Amino acid sequence: RTLRRFRINTILRPILAEEAKTEVKQLEELAAKSPKRVDLCRALVRCYDLLNQPAEARRVLDHWQTLEPTNRTLAIERIRRTPERAARIVGWQSMLQQTPADPQLRLGLAEELLAAKDWVAARPILEPLTRTPTPSNAMARAWAMLAACDLGEGKPAAALAAFRQAEEKFPNWGKSALAQTLLGQILQATNESAQAKAAYLRAI
Numbered sequence: 001r002t003l004r005r006f007r008i009n010t011i012l013r014p015i016l017a018e019e020a021k022t023e024v025k026q027l028e029e030l031a032a033k034s035p036k037r038v039d040l041c042r043a044l045v046r047c048y049d050l051l052n053q054p055a056e057a058r059r060v061l062d063h064w065q066t067l068e069p070t071n072r073t074l075a076i077e078r079i080r081r082t083p084e085r086a087a088r089i090v091g092w093q094s095m096l097q098q099t100p101a102d103p104q105l106r107l108g109l110a111e112e113l114l115a116a117k118d119w120v121a122a123r124p125i126l127e128p129l130t131r132t133p134t135p136s137n138a139m140a141r142a143w144a145m146l147a148a149c150d151l152g153e154g155k156p157a158a159a160l161a162a163f164r165q166a167e168e169k170f171p172n173w174g175k176s177a178l179a180q181t182l183l184g185q186i187l188q189a190t191n192e193s194a195q196a197k198a199a200y201l202r203a204i
Contacts, residue, residue, distance in 0.1 A: 020050040038067055045077075054081040076108065088112050096125075103129055103138035110145050119149040130165070140170030147182060156189035177203040 024047045031040045041064035048057035058081040065074045072095075079091035092109035099105060106125050113122035122145065128134075129142035143166035150159035163186055167174035184199035 020047045023047055024051065035063070036067060038064065041067070054083065057081050076104070079108070085112055085116060089116070101128075103134055103142075107138060107141055107145070110142075114145055114148055114152075117152060119152045123149050136169050137173070140166040140173045142166075143169060144173070144179065144182060147186065151182075151186055151189060156186055159186045160190065 024044065027040060027044050027047060031037065031044060034040060041060055044060045045057045045064070048054070048060065058078060061074060061078045061081065065071065065078065068074060075091075075095060079088055079095070082088045082091060089109065089112045092105060092112060096102065096105045096109055106129055110122045110125045113119075113125065126142045126145050126149070129138055130146070134142070143162050147159040147162035147166065150156070150162055163179075163183055167179070173179055180199045180203035184196045184203065187193075187196035187199060
C-alpha cells in the first residue's frame with residue numbers, strides 16, 4: 001500500500017517533494033524489515049532523489065547492488081551519485097576498461113573530463129565514437145563534446161566544424177537549448193556577435 005501510494009506520488013513531481021520526507025521514513029521502516037526487496041530499494045532511491053539527498057541515494061544503491069551485483073545500470077547510477085569528481089572519473093574508467101566499446105561509458109567519462117576542463121584526456125575517449133557503428137545520438141553527443149574540447153583549447157573554427165557534424169548526425173539535438181547555447185559560445189569566440197546572440201535567444 002505504501003509503495004503504491006509512493007509510486008503514484010512520484011508521477012506528480014516536483015510538487016510532492018515535501019511529502020517525500022514522510023514517505024521515506026515509512027519506506028526505510030519497510031526496508032529494515034525486508035532488506036532483500038529490490039522494489040523498496042528502487043522506491044527509496046527515487047524518494048532520496050526527490051529530496052535531493054544523493055548521499056542517501058548512494059547508500060541505498062550500495063545495498064541494492066549487493067542484491068544485484070551484475071546490474072550494470074546500478075553501477076552507473078552509483079558513479080553518478082559519487083560526490084567527488086575524481087572518484088567519479090575513476091569509476092567511469094574502471095567500467096570502461098571492462099567494456100571499452102560502450103558509448104554510454106565513454107560519454108559519461110568524457111562529460112566528467114570536460115567538467116574538469118581536461119580537454120586533452122577527453123579527446124581520445126570521444127574520437128572512437130565519431131566512427132560507425134556508433135548510434136547516431138551517441139555520435140552527435142561525441143561530436144558536440146569534441147566541439148567543447150576545441151572551444152576550450154581556443155580553436156573556435158574547429159569547434160564549429162565539430163558542432164556541424166553533431167548537428168548532421170542528429171538534427172533534433174541541434175535544435176535543443178544545450179546545442180544552441182554551445183553554438184552561441186562558439187560563434188561568440190569567432191566574433192560573430194549577431195549570430196551568437198540569435199543562437200542564445202533560440203536557447204531560451
